[in-house]
Amino acid sequence: MTYCVGMMLDQGIAFMSDTRTSAGLDNISTFGKMTTWEAPGDRVLTIMTAGNLATTQSVVSLLDERTKAPDERVPTLLEVPSMFQAARLVADTLREVIARQGEEGQRADSTFNATIILGGQIAGGPPRLFLIYPEGNFIEAGEDTAFFQIGEMKYGRPILVRAYDRTLKFEEAMKLLLVSFDSTLKANLTVGAPFDFHLYEKDSFREGHKGRIEEDDPFFQKIRTAWSAALKSALDGLDDFEL
């Protein structure tokens, strides 16, 4: 399983992904699920993937190869004129990979599927965030729903729904994301640290702050402990039910 969140903020876009891949509970590994392409001054694109690892790796490899050998298929991610066209390109590539696995006689229904979050900014347009489905269509984050989750999204959703706000600064968004990831981690063994993050600053047109947070990261540990305590005291603070 996987857990990734992409979040539109006034300040830019925050991305966070876990790194656990599992083929059964007895076979887990660490794979990055976040990839960023950058053409400084012109564009930054980040994608996060959930689903079949073979599919998502193929999609990323194809997208990447084509930026390097642009003769093969144009335009590439580094050439498309808008974020919307970038989303179409990623969606088409995803559909192509899934279809090819089907054509080759392999049958596993939904097993080859994958879902992708794409966000970034291309010169001439604002930052945009898309959720791309295995069917090859996609939706864009709007005013009302300005964050997307993929993978094991349920455990970490309640806190996002309640505390997300476009005006959050990156410093605040990071702790909200870590709390959401912590809730997921506590409940589902197939979501695991370390977590990769990328904080893209609006109109910067270059990679923002990126990093990896390990399970024993002192800040993450502090957030986990403080959050558990804060929740308990928040609950204590509510009026008791009168019997």
Place this chain on the structure above:
Amino acid sequence: MTYCVGMMLDQGIAFMSDTRTSAGLDNISTFGKMTTWEAPGDRVLTIMTAGNLATTQSVVSLLDERTKAPDERVPTLLEVPSMFQAARLVADTLREVIARQGEEGQRADSTFNATIILGGQIAGGPPRLFLIYPEGNFIEAGEDTAFFQIGEMKYGRPILVRAYDRTLKFEEAMKLLLVSFDSTLKANLTVGAPFDFHLYEKDSFREGHKGRIEEDDPFFQKIRTAWSAALKSALDGLDDFEL
């Protein structure tokens, strides 16, 4: 969908269930999912059901009919000597109903399935809580996992995992349950108020405090508002991430 929680406490057992039944999003109704049998001074048994409504209603009807016409099949829920035997009886009845629907030529795979929480106390033994699977086997709440959830359990789980404690009083357990139900309600349209609850007092051998909490219940409204505010301020209270 459904959301039910059964929770062992030092004080007794707390049960809470939602009441929404849906056959598609355009066809929702209110059905109680909690049933209690009582033989004052001797036993109290409460079950909560999740899954196919036809199955769960049949199970409850069969269990209930047999207590009233005990000749048909003995022992009944009002006669079994222990909670363990009660769990076996409920499990056998569940398996019987599911199997009969299969035998009659209806095929819908898991659609006829149901999961049941059974809790209560029978004179001579302690209060016990069971989770009964559609396959007809069951597990009992132990020291480490002393609550069970059935149905749409993920959204409401993080707060239970963090704040549950056997020593909670009923007054506190009720607010914890309502917070957990509120998180679920916010995220899944197929879980809905009103919520039924039953607070069985250990060694009382009679029905405890029972009731129904409507969506516009002032206490529930207060909990919802206060919880949202408390979460936000808990998050604000955490240190910001340093970039």
